[in-house]
Amino acid sequence: MGMNIKDPEVHAMARELAARRSTTVTDAVRQALRAELERCPSTEPPSAIEARKAAIRAICARVSARNEWQGLSSKELQDALYDEDGLPK
Structure with a gap:
């Protein structure tokens, strides 16, 4: 599964983060997204x-x-x- 991000600034930030962490761009993005998801948990209650x-x-x-x-x-x-x-009947 792939993502196609067409914003050059986002690509540059991802490369810079990867370089700072001495990791791949994919891993840097994964780590950043995981950290952000942990920082802002879902506001929906588990019962919902x-x-x-x-x-x-x-x-x-x-x-x-x-x-x-x-x-x-x-x-x-x-x-x-x-x-x-291939159209709906």
Whole structure:
């Protein structure tokens, strides 16, 4: 998985941080992002996160239980959703 950052200033800062830490640019960015994430934790309470996860699991269970989709391959499911040009039916 890659990122494409098109800002020359950001590239220069990442290279400078990597040089100061004697590491790779990727590792310098990883360390900087990790430090920033730890510095500003999520403001969402854990109960809200768990509620959202439960809602997603419920949606997945309802979708998986649909009888018309049982026994179909992923290719068959895709063909049911998209036409020959890859557009939604």
